[in-house]
Amino acid sequence: MTNMIETSTRTERKPDRTRRVILEAAFREIYRHGYQGTRLDDVVAITGLTKGALYHHFPNKQALGYAVVDEVIRGMIHQVWLEPLADAEDPLAHMIHFLENMGSLIGDDIITYGCPLNNLAQEMSPLDEGFRLRLDHLYQEWRQGLQRALERAREQGHIRKDIDCGPLAAFVLASLAGCIGVAKNAQSMDQLQICGRGLVDYLRSLRAPMN
């Protein structure tokens, strides 16, 4: 019935796409200026839409922020970290390779603006419990993915048998966030590599002693 292929120049209505456009613009602004520093006027200006569109899809700024966490940032972490890690045959080698080439694998934004998840967590966790719960949930997903990968590495004999991979995953994640934060403050890719190498050294030191 309404199945037409004609892409007319009329104002096509694609609510899902409009919603996506708003979400990604909001993510960009939040990533660059923080949640509190983000102005809704700037978000709509980037999209070329208007506030009417924004407030049609989201009831208020807070709901928009929550959706950015649940949909945009969550997707990025799964895509960049969790899925490749789950697919890797040699998880430890994959992690080390990733840590040693973060700059080229992720892009300069990691130096300029840091980690989107950690940024938002540091800013909003003490201020808004809704943010905190969502961000904490995401961290737990991330940590569990890391833990599973480390346990696989342990089964492969790349990590000593006596290591508890739960706390280890927590520490690795914390260190990684710290390294990115330091690099961001120094605005220096070198700093990221120096700190990242410290983490890699640590991971290597967990190898079972060769006999």
Next chain:
Amino acid sequence: MTNMIETSTRTERKPDRTRRVILEAAFREIYRHGYQGTRLDDVVAITGLTKGALYHHFPNKQALGYAVVDEVIRGMIHQVWLEPLADAEDPLAHMIHFLENMGSLIGDDIITYGCPLNNLAQEMSPLDEGFRLRLDHLYQEWRQGLQRALERAREQGHIRKDIDCGPLAAFVLASLAGCIGVAKNAQSMDQLQICGRGLVDYLRSLRAPMN
């Protein structure tokens, strides 16, 4: 109508003290809400002063923020970290003891609000080069203090001779910031201890092998 009432409201004038009061109130608000989330009206409300006083001592919000970094936060890091570390006879043992008892040694604020320096760095470094330079300078002071302590530990034979204490100090600092950040987001002292133990394990693994 001239000074008919010599009421006790004789406002005692202590400019240095007034400046201090403003600085500490500003620190408190920035620590809790971030720089962008801090309202000058709230700062003056806490002090019981007025904007006139604030703008007499500081030309604008930015200068007040800079002064908080240079005077308040810097003092705290020196007092809590650098001076005790420089005075410690066994720096490595001191560091480990500190990491294992951070919660009780520093206080609950570290869980609730995180690390004042790291918070401000993550928020403001990409937004304001003046902040970034001041915060980066402070980080370098901190890292150098750590490096000197680690080098002393190496001389004492508590750390392997082949370790380069510069990158190590950078990694330790990054990890520490990351651990505090994770604990803050989880609002959990347990998380701080779990992550902190990971860092302690790492430091212990640097010990020269016993023969």
Next chain:
DNA sequence: TAGAAAACAAACCAGTTGGTATGTAAAATA
């Protein structure tokens, strides 16, 4: 001790911000 300067107080303002009320064209539905 008189005048200048410093240290505050109080009122005010212009720009901004999140949010709303209302209008309207396109889809969905009947």
Next chain:
DNA sequence: TATTTTACATACCAACTGGTTTGTTTTCTA
């Protein structure tokens, strides 16, 4: 096809915010 619902656009505002201006009281100084 007629009607309702969805998806936006437009215009607007009340509250707030950083900052200014002006006035008053204390302290310093010549």
